[in-house]
Amino acid sequence: MKFYTVEIEARRRLGAYTLLSYRWPGDGIEAGRFVMARAAGYPVTLDPFLARPFSFYDFEGGVASLLFEVRGRGTALLDRARETIEVTAPLGKGFEIDASTGRAALLGGGIGVAPLKILGRELASRGIDHDVFLGFLDAKTAAVADDFPGASVATMDGSAGTRGTVLDAAPDLLGYPAVYACGPNAMLAAVKGAAGQDGLRQLSVEERMGCGNGSCNGCVVPVDGGYVRSCVEGPVFRAEVLAW
Amino acid sequence: MVVRERATEVDLTVELCGMTLNTPLVPASGTLAKEALGEAEGVYGAILPKTTTPRARAGNPPPRVAETPAGMVNSIGLQNPGVERFMEDLDAFDLGVPIFVSVAGETVRDFADLCERVAGDDRVAAIELNLSCPNVEHGGLTFCAGPAAVEEVVGACRAAAPTKPLFAKLTHEGVVGNARAAEGAGADALTVMNTIPALTIDAKKRSILVRGGLSGPAVKPVALKAVYDVARTVEVPILGGGGVTSGVDVAEFMLAGATVVQVGTASFVRDPAEILAEFSDYLREAGTAAANLTGALE
Numbered sequence: 001m002k003f004y005t006v007e008i009e010a011r012r013r014l015g016a017y018t019l020l021s022y023r024w025p026g027d028g029i030e031a032g033r034f035v036m037a038r039a040a041g042y043p044v045t046l047d048p049f050l051a052r053p054f055s056f057y058d059f060e061g062g063v064a065s066l067l068f069e070v071r072g073r074g075t076a077l078l079d080r081a082r083e084t085i086e087v088t089a090p091l092g093k094g095f096e097i098d099a100s101t102g103r104a105a106l107l108g109g110g111i112g113v114a115p116l117k118i119l120g121r122e123l124a125s126r127g128i129d130h131d132v133f134l135g136f137l138d139a140k141t142a143a144v145a146d147d148f149p150g151a152s153v154a155t156m157d158g159s160a161g162t163r164g165t166v167l168d169a170a171p172d173l174l175g176y177p178a179v180y181a182c183g184p185n186a187m188l189a190a191v192k193g194a195a196g197q198d199g200l201r202q203l204s205v206e207e208r209m210g211c212g213n214g215s216c217n218g219c220v221v222p223v224d225g226g227y228v229r230s231c232v233e234g235p236v237f238r239a240e241v242l243a244w
Numbered sequence: 245m246v247v248r249e250r251a252t253e254v255d256l257t258v259e260l261c262g263m264t265l266n267t268p269l270v271p272a273s274g275t276l277a278k279e280a281l282g283e284a285e286g287v288y289g290a291i292l293p294k295t296t297t298p299r300a301r302a303g304n305p306p307p308r309v310a311e312t313p314a315g316m317v318n319s320i321g322l323q324n325p326g327v328e329r330f331m332e333d334l335d336a337f338d339l340g341v342p343i344f345v346s347v348a349g350e351t352v353r354d355f356a357d358l359c360e361r362v363a364g365d366d367r368v369a370a371i372e373l374n375l376s377c378p379n380v381e382h383g384g385l386t387f388c389a390g391p392a393a394v395e396e397v398v399g400a401c402r403a404a405a406p407t408k409p410l411f412a413k414l415t416h417e418g419v420v421g422n423a424r425a426a427e428g429a430g431a432d433a434l435t436v437m438n439t440i441p442a443l444t445i446d447a448k449k450r451s452i453l454v455r456g457g458l459s460g461p462a463v464k465p466v467a468l469k470a471v472y473d474v475a476r477t478v479e480v481p482i483l484g485g486g487g488v489t490s491g492v493d494v495a496e497f498m499l500a501g502a503t504v505v506q507v508g509t510a511s512f513v514r515d516p517a518e519i520l521a522e523f524s525d526y527l528r529e530a531g532t533a534a535a536n537l538t539g540a541l542e
Contacts, residue, residue, distance in 0.1 A: 041514065213279055213512075
């Protein structure tokens with residue numbers, strides 16, 4: 001896998017999350033696609049060894065941004081990176097946007113809010129009205145919702161917005177011609193159930209990845225008859241394809 | 245701007261079982277998907293796709309990978325569409341260099357049938373036997389659990405594919421005895437080594453995260469010793485690998501006795517072309533050709 005050293009443009013704290021942006025002179029950045037990113041790789045470090053997958057949070061004026069939560073060594077080092085980070089070219093299949101759907105619901109759970117910012121921007125540019133529903137554990141993680149004006153928020157502990165899951169903040173999803181969601185598998189399965197089978201229903205999965213280019217078969221999700229790789233066949237799937 | 249001078253061209257070619265390979269690098273089985281072939285062009289002397297089996301295998305449920313210090317543990321479960329679909333798709337791996345096909349079965353008969361099927365196709369330059377999978381007829385011990393098991397399966401494959409170059413891929417455990425057995429049963433070359441059995445645990449959930457095979461730079465010294473020991477025991481050439489991450493690593497494996505060097509997990513974190521460029525730089529500085537390195541420890 002080829003990595004590019006890119007300059008950090010800005011870093012912002014959004015509650016419990018970090019928003020890191022970098023200049024990307026190339027193309028290929030679309031809602032739902034992702035990059036493998038790391039603070040540095042060989043020969044600077046062999047530990048952590050693997051890069052981490054991150055959906056694009058936003059892309060404007062040649063500046064791409066990634067949203068992450070510090071959970072281990074890889075994200076801790078990214079959080080502390082000073083001038084540069086290393087990223088791959090944009091990877092994976094993003095969200096399908098169909099202008100004829102007219103109206104969409106966007107649902108994000110925890111760090112799964114990441115691809116909804118750029119998705120909202122792309123939907124707006126195509127004249128598609130959309131409502132945003134975000135679910136978090138607590139007020140600290142929910143602070144990122146300030147970056148989504150007008151979003152309905154839920155927290156599990158009730159410290160911000162409605163108490164409960166993202167679905168407690170979302171009214172009847174069946175009425176939306178398009179539903180987009182990103183978050184943990186349990187949340188996505190619940191959204192799939194609540195959104196029904198009519199219309200465009202797309203889910204962006206969060207899986208551990210080894211390579212990001214289809215080679216290691218590590219990031220699979222279940223479909224009828226087996227497993228498919230979320231890095232090349234996804235990370236965005238039509239809800240009806242996923243076998244959960 | 246500094247223009248990097250390409251001084252004298254280095255000779256990267258190596259000979260393996262009657263084939264001339266443009267470079268000594270070969271992808272380790274299961275680490276190069278057809279979607280990633282763009283990075284393989286001009287880098288590898290042969291292509292080695294993921295192991296195929298008699299029937300389609302869905303593979304193991306996730307999680308399948310866990311990162312570890314300087315490496316990763318994987319438990320994929322040989323996910324593949326089965327040999328017939330695999331062979332239909334083989335042209336996708338044609339980069340104008342030889343294609344080696346990795347096979348695995350659950351019984352000796354499986355292995356022999358696969359070898360016969362695959363050897364009959366002119367597009368296949370050689371067959372690698374993935375002997376690390378469980379032998380269901382022997383209580384789930386692997387096909388390289390010991391010399392007798394290795395001899396039986398390699399002998400059956402040799403008979404099923406009498407003229408096609410046959411590589412036996414061995415794990416590090418008991419590798420010297422197994423290498424001798426594989427050579428004795430007719431293997432044309434040996435691949436040393438496979439991943440190392442390993443376990444990762446999620447302490448928070450008090451559960452096993454991934455039980456599988458460890459790969460990456462963490463395993464390199466183990467692999468080097470295995471290659472070195474085998475090279476001093478057998479006459480057949482060795483495809484060495486295990487944690488190869490740089491051009492100097494390639495040189496180290498060749499010095500230990502490998503003729504060809506397999507690059508696996510490193511290709512997830514580096515462009516393999518960089519590894520080949522570093523190896524070329526090593527040869528240029530050393531003033532020698534790739535083919536002269538094998539076993540050339542002083």
